[in-house]
Amino acid sequence: MSYQTVFREAVGEIPPTSIDVEQVIRRQRRRHRLGRTGLAAMVGAAVLGVTVPLAIAGGSGPDLPASSPSPTPSAQSARTPRPEPGTTFSATDLAVFAALAREAPDVEWITEGWPSDGDLVTWHPVDSAKLYFGQGPIRAGDRTGYFKLQLQQDWDRRVAFCIPEKNQENGCVNSTGPAGEKIQTWSNQAPITSSDKNRMLHGKPAAPTSDRFSTHYGVAVERPDGTFLIVTMSADGENSPLTLAQLTAVALNPAITLD
Amino acid sequence: MNRADEDEYRQFVTARLEPLRVTAYLLCHNWHTADDLVSITIGKLYRHWRRVSAIESPDAYIRGMLTNAWLDERRRPWRRERSTDDVPDRADxxxxxxxxxxxxxxxxxxxxxxxxxxxxxxxxxxxxxxxxxxxxxxxxxxxxxxxxxxxxxxxxxxxxxxxxxxxxxxxxxxx
Missing domain, CATH: 1.10.10.10 (Winged helix-like DNA-binding domain superfamily/Winged helix DNA-binding domain)
Known part of the structure; x- marks a missing residue:
């Protein structure tokens, strides 16, 4: 047995990640912007230091309007997510949306009002010949959650999401699909430990007052041609907008391919 | 970073996220800390992406960044672990x-x-x-x-x- 196999089996089930790559990118962009504007702000402050006392000395200015309260977020939804400004959806994007609409006709994409400090409601896929990744919030009635789909030509086979022999209690199941696909499904629930502020920063709604846990479903499908597709759904409490069966059906949709 | 670079970065990171998390977990033995370490690492990677993407083996480099992030974190007082260099000299x-x-x-x-x-x-x-x-x-x-x-x-x-x-x-x- 190789060391890698020993390590991999020792690690066991990999829990859902709290890392949001888009959030990391936004934070770094903001940091870069602040770095650039910092100098300008210092210059501006120095200028104000001279001009404000002069203005005060010249008399009182007009009254400033009171700041308006923040708009109350109200989630708006549509049959497709919002594309990035100036872009159109690719064939893979449309195949994902169609698969979701077919398997879960009541599901809609949240296009506005999802609590976040960025553009999490915008469908911004990574799309190349080797990898596709897209994510966005969805709703079915009053149930909301976050949907992610990743399709890859190659996969690091050292990474398994769960090991059925060890993790039966977490719904870790291996099966075979109708076209010979190797399917692995898992589901688990984790207590909500983040503060509401941190959850907002990660684009999640305020934690529910009851059912303080989140539910995660995942399906990984290795197709006979070697491509690998992973679909996950995260929601608070047990009110996921998609069932594991619906998620599996989306993952098995053969129309979702790399462009 | 321009749009093309950012897409390349996004693709690189997304494809390696799970292996990086496992590596971090093997180092720190805690999934929350592992995710923190990977977030720190990919944040640094974003800032140095042009330089890193140009080198011959970016995979080795990012694993090095991750390992060094873990070594740095361990030095923080609230993350200090106890470990020993001495192993008792009995063996089977x-x-x-x-x-x-x-x-x-x-x-x-x-x-x-x-x-x-x-x-x-x-x-x-x-x-x-x-x-x-x-x-x-x-x-x-x-x-x-x-x-x-x-x-x-x-x-x-x-x-x-x-x-x-x-x-x-x-x-x-x-x-």
């Missing part, structure tokens, strides 16, 4: 391979190694980096990598032996 070499394969204990045993030795073991035997790559990312000599790897494996075997002996003694079995 006859059963050591079998015991090392007792995977339930491997992570516990790994966490008992001194940090830099643990890093060498993870980079060499999980990430499959060469001796030279491991030396480069950790900023140590190839000779040190070889000796740390050998000592690390030996320590794992010894700890596994002692651990098993302790279990037997606890169960009232004959060792």
């Amino acid at each position: 070499a006859e059963h050591s391979e079998e015991l090392l394969a007792d995977r339930e204990h491997l992570l516990d045993l790994l966490s008992q190694l001194p940090p830099r030795r643990r890093a060498v073991i993870v980079l060499r035997f999980w990430c499959d980096l060469s001796v030279e790559e491991t030396a480069r990312v950790l900023g140590i000599s190839t000779g040190t990598v070889k000796s740390q790897a050998a000592r690390g494996l030996e320590s794992l075997r010894l700890l596994a032996t002692l651990d098993r002996a302790g279990i037997r003694a606890g169960n009232g079995e004959e060792a």
Whole structure:
């Protein structure tokens, strides 16, 4: 047995990640912007230091309007997510949306009002010949959650999401699909430990007052041609907008391919 | 970073997120800390993406960034772990391979190694980096990598032996 196999089996089930790559990118962009504007702000402050006392000395200015309260977020939804400004959806994007609409006709994409400090409601896929990744919030009635789909030509086979022999209690199941696909499904629930502020920063709604846990479903499908597709759904409490069966059906949709 | 660079970065990171999380977990043995370390690492990677993407082996480089992020984090007072360089000098070499394969204990045993030795073991035997790559990312000599790897494996075997002996003694079995 190789060391890698020993390590991999020792690690066991990999829990859902709290890392949001888009959030990391936004934070770094903001940091870069602040770095650039910092100098300008210092210059501006120095200028104000001279001009404000002069203005005060010249008399009182007009009254400033009171700041308006923040708009109350109200989630708006549509049959497709919002594309990035100036872009159109690719064939893979449309195949994902169609698969979701077919398997879960009541599901809609949240296009506005999802609590976040960025553009999490915008469908911004990574799309190349080797990898596709897209994510966005969805709703079915009053149930909301976050949907992610990743399709890859190659996969690091050292990474398994769960090991059925060890993790039966977490719904870790291996099966075979109708076209010979190797399917692995898992589901688990984790207590909500983040503060509401941190959850907002990660684009999640305020934690529910009851059912303080989140539910995660995942399906990984290795197709006979070697491509690998992973679909996950995260929601608070047990009110996921998609069932594991619906998620599996989306993952098995053969129309979702790399462009 | 322009749009093309950012897309390339996004693609690179997305494809490696899970292997990086596992590497971080092997180092710190805690999934929350592992996610923190990977977030720190990919944030740094964003800032240095042009330079990193131009080098020959960005995978080795990012694993080095991750390992160094973990070594830095460990120095923070609230994250300090206790580990020991000294392994008791009793061994049951006859059963050591079998015991090392007792995977339930491997992570516990790994966490008992001194940090830099643990890093060498993870980079060499999980990430499959060469001796030279491991030396480069950790900023140590190839000779040190070889000796740390050998000592690390030996320590794992010894700890596994002692651990098993302790279990037997606890169960009232004959060792």
